Amino acid sequence: MSPPPPARRLRLGLPRRMFSQVLLMQVAIAAGVAVLATGLFLAPLGHLLDEQAMRQALAIAQTTAAQPGIAEDLQSTRPSPDGPVQAQAERIRKASRAEYVVVMNMHKVRWSHRDPRQIGKVVSTDPSEALAGKEVMGIDSGTLGRSARGKVPLRDAHGRIIGAVSVGIEYDSVRARLIHAIPELFAYAGAALAIGALAAYPVSRRVQRQTRDLAFSDISALLAEREAMLHGIREGVVALDRGGRVRLLNDEAQRLLGIGDEAVGRSLDAALGEGRTTDVLAGRVLGTDLLTVRGHRVLVANRMPTDDGGAVATLRDRTELEQLGRELDSTRGLIDALRAQDHEHANRMHTLLGLLELEMYDDAVEFVGEVVGDHRATAEQVAEKIHDPLLAALLVGKAAVAAERGVALWIADATLLPNRLIDPRGLVTIVGNLVDNALDAVAGTPHARVDVDLRAEGRTAVIQVRDTGPGIPAERWELIFTDGWSTKQPPAHGKRGIGLAMVRRLAERQGGSARVGDADGGGAEFTVVLPEALEEPGPAPEPPAAAGRALVPARETPAHLTPLTDTSVPIPEEEPR
Numbered sequence: 001m002s003p004p005p006p007a008r009r010l011r012l013g014l015p016r017r018m019f020s021q022v023l024l025m026q027v028a029i030a031a032g033v034a035v036l037a038t039g040l041f042l043a044p045l046g047h048l049l050d051e052q053a054m055r056q057a058l059a060i061a062q063t064t065a066a067q068p069g070i071a072e073d074l075q076s077t078r079p080s081p082d083g084p085v086q087a088q089a090e091r092i093r094k095a096s097r098a099e100y101v102v103v104m105n106m107h108k109v110r111w112s113h114r115d116p117r118q119i120g121k122v123v124s125t126d127p128s129e130a131l132a133g134k135e136v137m138g139i140d141s142g143t144l145g146r147s148a149r150g151k152v153p154l155r156d157a158h159g160r161i162i163g164a165v166s167v168g169i170e171y172d173s174v175r176a177r178l179i180h181a182i183p184e185l186f187a188y189a190g191a192a193l194a195i196g197a198l199a200a201y202p203v204s205r206r207v208q209r210q211t212r213d214l215a216f217s218d219i220s221a222l223l224a225e226r227e228a229m230l231h232g233i234r235e236g237v238v239a240l241d242r243g244g245r246v247r248l249l250n251d252e253a254q255r256l257l258g259i260g261d262e263a264v265g266r267s268l269d270a271a272l273g274e275g276r277t278t279d280v281l282a283g284r285v286l287g288t289d290l291l292t293v294r295g296h297r298v299l300v301a302n303r304m305p306t307d308d309g310g311a312v313a314t315l316r317d318r319t320e321l322e323q324l325g326r327e328l329d330s331t332r333g334l335i336d337a338l339r340a341q342d343h344e345h346a347n348r349m350h351t352l353l354g355l356l357e358l359e360m361y362d363d364a365v366e367f368v369g370e371v372v373g374d375h376r377a378t379a380e381q382v383a384e385k386i387h388d389p390l391l392a393a394l395l396v397g398k399a400a401v402a403a404e405r406g407v408a409l410w411i412a413d414a415t416l417l418p419n420r421l422i423d424p425r426g427l428v429t430i431v432g433n434l435v436d437n438a439l440d441a442v443a444g445t446p447h448a449r450v451d452v453d454l455r456a457e458g459r460t461a462v463i464q465v466r467d468t469g470p471g472i473p474a475e476r477w478e479l480i481f482t483d484g485w486s487t488k489q490p491p492a493h494g495k496r497g498i499g500l501a502m503v504r505r506l507a508e509r510q511g512g513s514a515r516v517g518d519a520d521g522g523g524a525e526f527t528v529v530l531p532e533a534l535e536e537p538g539p540a541p542e543p544p545a546a547a548g549r550a551l552v553p554a555r556e557t558p559a560h561l562t563p564l565t566d567t568s569v570p571i572p573e574e575e576p577r
Contacts, residue, residue: 030196151164230250402450451464462527
């Protein structure tokens with residue numbers, strides 16, 4: 001036989017559900033408030049009842065002392081249970097329901113008392129203040145026990161004090177009135193508690209619906225998991241309230257946007273400043289997977305509204321992917337250039353084979369020298385003017401791409417850039433983007449040409465790239481530097497509209513500028529100025545006196561039809577384009 005299931009132990013303590021806990025706490029608070037209010041009411045009530053009893057005793061004493069004949073009888077008779085003073089005092093006592101009414105002379109001897117045996121004796125409490133002309137009230141203990149008392153002086157017809165009147169109210173009656181009021185007070189408190197409990201129930205139900213009937217422990221666990229998830233994921237998360245203020249930033253969002261915790265509670269415009277990134281996060285630019293540039297980073301943003309009128313935006317770092325995509329484009333261009341050079345190499349080998357078969361050995365040697373000299377001249381010309389190896393290698397590679405696309409890539413005569421760049425990779429990015437855009441603009445046009453001018457002015461680097469393309473309308477000169485804006489079809493790896501935006505961001509990050517204008521003779525001219533892009537200069541070499549040469553000549557006929565030699569012609573700097 002299977003063992004019996006273990007008995008479930010009774011669990012004592014607070015209920016687990018938030019609805020039950022909130023309701024229980026509200027009822028407990030209401031009960032506590034009711035008890036506290038009752039106690040706070042009872043405390044002054046006892047004092048108030050004592051005050052009322054003492055004032056009542058004082059008023060009876062004042063009325064007794066004002067009775068006509070009391071003063072005369074006190075002076076003309078002896079203290080006696082059958083005397084006129086006792087008779088009149090007893091009448092007043094019974095009419096006012098006082099505990100006692102005592103009339104005494106200046107020697108503190110009683111002329112009246114509830115107990116006739118006390119008449120003629122000295123009073124048990126000190127009446128000195130009343131005999132001195134003061135009216136006194138208080139709580140005292142005497143022969144009849146504890147009572148609320150009032151004492152006043154007794155005066156004759158001429159206003160002289162001849163004695164005193166003391167009246168007492170039984171203190172037990174005061175306490176009885178207080179005790180009698182307690183059940184009524186608790187009845188009111190119970191009614192208030194019941195109303196509070198009824199009002200707490202719908203509030204608790206609303207809390208139950210909004211929290212989806214979760215327990216406090218569940219909510220605490222969810223918050224801990226949310227914090228761990230938000231600060232552990234590799235995507236930036238920005239939460240906004242209905243007023244557009246930043247409500248939450250995880251660590252990745254702070255890194256991508258370059259801001260800290262001080263941005264929480266501020267509007268996006270105040271935290272990020274004006275720009276496309278702010279417009280995308282604020283919802284002023286609609287769409288999915290929107291590209292934006294923040295500093296030197298390329299970001300992909302998505303925004304989702306929330307039920308409370310706010311929004312949650314996610315950010316992904318696309319910088320490395322964008323760089324890989326551009327490198328892929330460059331690689332494809334180089335592959336195409338190598339393919340074209342392979343055809344040219346085959347043509348040259350056929351030509352060389354023909355010269356050798358015709359036994360034209362001198363012509364064959366001269367032909368090989370010219371071919372080798374062309375390639376060497378291109379590399380030497382770039383290295384002579386641009387001393388940074390990364391930038392020089394970039395232009396040599398772009399020359400091969402330009403040759404494949406039928407574009408003449410020229411380097412200006414004034415170009416001279418020493419090997420003192422502080423950030424050569426940043427300059428490679430800027431020049432590569434500008435040259436790629438220029439090649440795209442002139443590809444397929446007649447007499448396509450791109451001019452590159454790189455020069456150093458002290459510690460400032462100036463980059464100018466001109467092309468013979470259709471140019472850019474003046475109203476779009478600023479628009480082309482906007483993230484995501486482009487007139488070209490997107491490549492296979494992603495979206496366009498990032499290159500020029502990154503150029504401007506890189507320039508502005510170094511305190512420089514990037515602008516575009518019309519080139520002489522048509523086309524567009526991009527100018528980038530980078531202050532303090534070079535280290536402190538040493539002795540500057542003199543620029544070469546040779547005229548500018550085309551790195552890649554424009555080919556009028558396909559390479560596979562005619563073997564090419566160096567057809568570049570020196571062109572002065574001032575020649576119109």
